[in-house]
Amino acid sequence: MKKVSDETYSLINNDIYDIEGDRWWHPDFSLNLIRTLYNPFRVNYAKKIINQLKVNPAKTKVLEVGCGGGIFIEDIAKMGLITTGIDPSEQSLNIAIQHAKENNLTIKYEKGIGENLPFQNNAFDIVFCCDVLEHVRDLPKVISEISRVLKNGGIFIYDTFNRTYFSKISIIKILQEWKRWAIMPPNLHVWKMFIKPDEIRFLLRKNQLDWKEHRGIKPDISYLKMLRYLHQRAVGELTYVEFGKKFRMVESKSTQIMYMGYAIKNNNSKNT
Numbered sequence: 002m003k004k005v006s007d008e009t010y011s012l013i014n015n016d017i018y019d020i021e022g023d024r025w026w027h028p029d030f031s032l033n034l035i036r037t038l039y040n041p042f043r044v045n046y047a048k049k050i051i052n053q054l055k056v057n058p059a060k061t062k063v064l065e066v067g068c069g070g071g072i073f074i075e076d077i078a079k080m081g082l083i084t085t086g087i088d089p090s091e092q093s094l095n096i097a098i099q100h101a102k103e104n105n106l107t108i109k110y111e112k113g114i115g116e117n118l119p120f121q122n123n124a125f126d127i128v129f130c131c132d133v134l135e136h137v138r139d140l141p142k143v144i145s146e147i148s149r150v151l152k153n154g155g156i157f158i159y160d161t162f163n164r165t166y167f168s169k170i171s172i173i174k175i176l177q178e179w180k181r182w183a184i185m186p187p188n189l190h191v192w193k194m195f196i197k198p199d200e201i202r203f204l205l206r207k208n209q210l211d212w213k214e215h216r217g218i219k220p221d222i223s224y225l226k227m228l229r230y231l232h233q234r235a236v237g238e239l240t241y242v243e244f245g246k247k248f249r250m251v252e253s254k255s256t257q258i259m260y261m262g263y264a265i266k267n268n269n270s271k272n273t
């Protein structure tokens with residue numbers, strides 16, 4: 002697996018996190034759907050892995066790569082872990098810093114990109130990268146950087162989109178392009194940048210990260226119902242707040258659209 006071509010990378014609109022980065026916590030805005038629809042699943046998954054692996058929060062240093070406005074990392078900080086977030090978007094970081102302060106949360110935020118993490122080797126016990134891997138220019142470099150900053154035995158937890166026919170129809174066509182249902186900005190995601198589970202497994206193996214599992218993610222309502230709510234949102238019959246109360250993302254047997262998983266750093270692994 003190689004980094005994406007310049008042509009493909011030029012299509013994704015990562016500028017949105019600067020232009021609209023002040024709205025992460027605004028309840029009636031699309032970015033906030035991450036918090037209402039998706040975050041509870043991701044945070045529960047992270048908690049499950051952290052508990053299974055008997056992590057002591059007070060002694061555990063955590064990094065989120067691509068933290069945006071801090072929606073995910075705030076919930077991790079509330080569990081008592083020592084947290085750092087990095088993101089290339091200054092506007093998003095400013096909002097994250099302000100929101101953490103208002104909520105008395107201690108989170109260190111820094112500007113940076115996944116391809117060149119501004120940290121020493123073995124600096125963290127856990128690295129999260131949620132809804133970010135499909136946004137980066139050089140995925141192999143990001144995975145190698147994540148492995149570099151993880152201690153031996155450290156945990157890498159991630160979620161991303163699969164590159165399948167179903168994800169093209171649902172995430173690109175329905176959510177972004179077809180006016181009848183689209184509620185997300187065009188080019189928020191670019192299908193060619195989605196990642197097949199085998200591709201991520203290959204990169205993990207190459208970087209001494211022992212892959213453990215993938216869990217599929219889906220809405221807890223039928224796709225037909227979801228289309229109805231999307232249309233109501235698209236034509237303004239539902240606000241984002243109302244839309245965000247209609248369903249939740251939950252675990253699915255199918256990884257066809259989205260999936261979450263984890264790996265453990267193992268310095269003794271052969272990087273073949």
Ligand SMILES: C[S@@+](CC[C@H](N)C(=O)[O-])C[C@H]1O[C@@H](n2cnc3c(N)ncnc32)[C@H](O)[C@@H]1O
Binds near residue numbers: 087130131
């Ligand atoms: C969909 S948001 C996810 C934010 C956060 N992880 C969450 O789930 O709430 C994608 C984030 O990835 C960041 N990003 C884009 N390119 C990146 C890169 N090369 N390295 C790190 N973060 C990046 C964006 O600025 C944006 O904040």
